[in-house]
Amino acid sequence: MxxxxxxxxxxxxxxxxxxxxxxxxxxxxxxxxxxxxxxxxxxxxxxxxxxxxxxxxxxxxxxxxxxxxxxxxxxxxxxxxxxxxxxxxxxxxxxxxxxxxxxxxxxxxxxxxxxxxxxxxxxxxxxxxxxxxxxxxRNLGNVEFPFRASPAPSSLPVPPTGARRNPWDQPNPPPAPSGQPLASGSGVLVGDNLIITNAHVIEDGQSFHLARTREALIPLAVDPMHDLALLQGNVTGTPLPIRLNSPVWLGESVMAAGYPLREVLGGDLKVTTGNISGLTGGLGDVSRFQFSAPIGSGSSGGAIIDESGNLIGITSASLAHQNFRDRGSISENVNFGVRASLVFELIAAAGMPLPQTAIQAGSDRREVTNRLRNSVVSIMVNG
Structure with a gap:
């Protein structure tokens, strides 16, 4: 050849x-x-x-x-x-x-x-x-392309990011009819055929699959308290290394990667930048940290990485802006991530092989971002 x-x-x-x-x-x-x-x-x-x-x-x-x-x-x-x-x-x-x-x-x-x-x-x-x-x-106008699939009817809006874990968020929408698309979220490849996401991403779902390949995903373990879920499926990609030996530090630069607002922004990976803006989550929750990289609905379960591309957390929730505006306050880019150490613990609790991926060094942003394309996935949830 x-x-x-x-x-x-x-x-x-x-x-x-x-x-x-x-x-x-x-x-x-x-x-x-x-x-x-x-x-x-x-x-x-x-x-x-x-x-x-x-x-x-x-x-x-x-x-x-x-x-x-x-x-x-x-x-x-x-x-x-x-x-x-x-x-x-x-x-x-x-x-x-x-x-x-x-x-x-x-x-x-x-x-x-x-x-x-x-x-x-x-x-x-x-x-x-x-x-x-x-x-x-190509200025083709409204031509019909062969084999083009008709868009699926939009039954319900995608739930807000972190809706079930964020005490300040709006009430959840009612569930979609059985078998219909319910929501989408993000996930991170952390081991061979192992994906971590949020528990609230798969809550209320009956079946799950990768958006890109439609490979089925099976829940192995769910930790509702820390808003984590471990899924297994036939996944092609490279696991992200989990940073365990050094804690996050206040002001540290981070990137958030996921698939927010698919119906508006399309199905490609989105990466935003920010920093660690707080070392605890809502109401002083030490299992989480606060970060400022912008996220949106569908970002839940995505990766929060350091400058070298190591996983330090999983996107979990965003502070509901409207509720705070009603109180006369404005809050922007107040988001929360679950610490990566809890990801490691959930994998161990599920009896799966612990991740062995070596920690990355260096900070070439283009190289780091390219690695994310093979490590962060979009998850479709059906009712």
């Missing part, structure tokens, strides 16, 4: 058959289409959940792009999870490059003719916000 590079031009014949294969998880969630200079998306022939075919390179004219996209991207997820990707062209197989960013719509390549020779320009670029962002970028 040859390895194609971004920007590389492959010479192909007009009658060459092209078979495109995705070998990773979640390939059943993606679709492939050709977008020609006539500005009309045409679906490729689907051979299986992982294989797609063009009967000939000239099938869609002299100029068109090949696009892979998440068909139901309103539920989150990225095409990256379905890689590796290969093209078989005229019997020759090429490994295509994976995107460096998390993308819900990926331009795999552009087929065109130059000096009478048909060529395929290799690409791995695209759009984090999916096929609709691609359509806006």
């Amino acid at each position: 040859s390895h194609a590079l971004p920007g590389q031009r492959l010479s192909i014949s007009d009658d060459a058959e092209i078979v495109i294969r995705f070998g990773g998880q979640g390939s059943d969630r993606i679709a492939l289409a050709a977008i020609s200079d006539a500005r009309r998306p045409i679906g490729l022939e689907r051979l299986s959940t992982s294989d797609w075919r063009l009967s000939s390179a000239s099938q869609h004219g002299s100029l068109y792009e090949l696009l892979a996209y998440i068909t139901d991207d309103r539920m989150g997820g990225f095409v990256n999870a379905s890689y590796p990707c290969s093209f078989t062209i005229g019997g020759i197989q090429y490994a295509f490059p994976e995107p460096t960013d998390q993308l819900a719509a990926v331009i795999l390549g552009e087929i065109y003719i130059k000096n009478g020779q048909r060529r395929l320009k290799v690409s791995n670029e695209g759009f984090t916000f999916g096929i609709e962002a691609f359509a806006r970028n």
